[in-house]
Amino acid sequence: MKIIVDAMGGDNAPECNVRGALNAIKEYGVEIILVGRGEDILGTLADEGIGDLPAGLEIAHANQVVEMSDNPATAFKEKKDSSLTVGLNLLKNGNGDAFVSAGSTGALLSAATLLVHRIKGIRRAAMAPVVPTGGGGAVLIDCGATAEGTPEYLLQFAFMGSYYAEHVLGRPEPRVGLLNIGAEPSKGTELQRQAHELLTKAGTEGRIHFVGNVEAREAVQGSVDVIVSDGYSGNIFLKTMEGTGLFLAQKMKTMFMKNTKSKLAALLVADGIRDIKKTLDSGEVGGTALVGISKPVIKAHGSSDAFAIKNAIRQACTFANSGLIEDITENIEYMRLPVPAKNGNNDQSTL
């Protein structure tokens, strides 16, 4: 297994990317290609006291870096010698099994779609993070790769999310729920009502385990393994969870820092506080899978430290080993509508 890692993407690049890669080699026995400015990567290795390239590590030189200020839709074309473009071309050409980047989400999404391509028949790639829930986490698909949705997109997201939960999270018969504002099939907008119909059919045919509409509150509490959503609502869901987590973490901090008595309390439940922090820490998961692309691509959080990069590499290995892409490819006929979806073909990816 060989993972291609964008050494230059993210707030803490290249230091944390290089250190994360080194730790992944040690812990998982994986091979890594670090893509980026050779001198920067070697400099970071030198800072770690490493003179010769360790076994399992290669460097692919790329002179440019895609910045957050670059146009996400065109950055990979304008910067042909960027770590993003060089890395994805390595993936495309079979030089590695998966690609990990902590750089711009929009640029990664555009570049992966246009260089590596979607799986044939998949209309939109989806961002599918694993969000913390009372049920030990659920796949949220899509969380914002494409803002607008069509019933067919949601059908494809449901299949891809279900396969992801099964293959990558190891859930044998994932419960797939359609994010909605009520349980009845009539709830929501026309998009949800049409999607409900398609998912019900797929459920009846035994292709996915569709449990119906799921309200956001129940989804967080763990009633499903896969939360199917258009990218706009999925993003609202994800960011509201993050915001509420941060808000309550701040409240807890204030509570524990108040006085000597409260600080003692914090010591007494230090393990528990660590557990809650761990639940809320996106670095634990690693990154967000880009599902629907013909090769495994993982978006690590922009603020990833070495620990998060290492976990994203582990996740990339699991993804590459999972058979997920093969499964989507083999079952693509069940995810397509005979006629193009009514809501049309919207080419904007808005993240």
Next chain:
Amino acid sequence: MKIIVDAMGGDNAPECNVRGALNAIKEYGVEIILVGRGEDILGTLADEGIGDLPAGLEIAHANQVVEMSDNPATAFKEKKDSSLTVGLNLLKNGNGDAFVSAGSTGALLSAATLLVHRIKGIRRAAMAPVVPTGGGGAVLIDCGATAEGTPEYLLQFAFMGSYYAEHVLGRPEPRVGLLNIGAEPSKGTELQRQAHELLTKAGTEGRIHFVGNVEAREAVQGSVDVIVSDGYSGNIFLKTMEGTGLFLAQKMKTMFMKNTKSKLAALLVADGIRDIKKTLDSGEVGGTALVGISKPVIKAHGSSDAFAIKNAIRQACTFANSGLIEDITENIEYMRLPVPAKNGNNDQSTL
């Protein structure tokens, strides 16, 4: 000030509704009309040791009760002698200043719209709860009264939310944000892009203080006083907050109940735990205002206890005293588009 209270709506009716009303009379010196089955209300009063009607309390007899199983759109017509219909007719006819109900949201919304009517020019009434945020709470408008949105609805929600924050929450120049998946005006779907344009214009004209798009994470952390959203996304936002709050509250409970040491810790920060619980408790706020109806209507939570009913009555008084409806009426011309909104006229209210 006289508040009409649905004695029969909600999970804990009529007991908690009656007790909440009694406490409101005592605490706020408000007059109350309890609407519902006279014998049930008198029975509850008797259980409280009250033989004669206390000063400030009237009973308006209504023999029927709208149940959750009734069709929300037509319940008020089919059950003309329900506490809902009788209560709203009292409001319409000027027998009281505001109406409070903990019954079915959908039935209340339909009945208020069709019996009491919207303010002239307002296209949709909105549910506008005050959600807990790092900024001491924000008005979320709409949270699900109408699932679909049009740019004009969002423009009206922005004005109504701004006036509500100013008049009811006492925020002098409320920061109005459009819920979206990124800060740039190009983000989101066509709905958000068009609404952004309308709100920018209203901001430039000095009619509202529009601060631009707001992401869900920043909204929860308190960056705005008013969160403008279509009902579908607003509902996802609200329910995700609730779910995440419950999820983390459960985690905290597990942490504190683990062993003797952790139980001691809980005692040491008992005040802080109470504060956090209070932050998450919808009963503290009272209820959700139905904004855009020509008279003040408050939806109390279905699970309201006497404390929540009392707070909903307090909120109804503030609403009725605020001049909010007058302000909306006087400024309606700034909230209307010359041509009907492109997304059309959608009559479905889906809660």
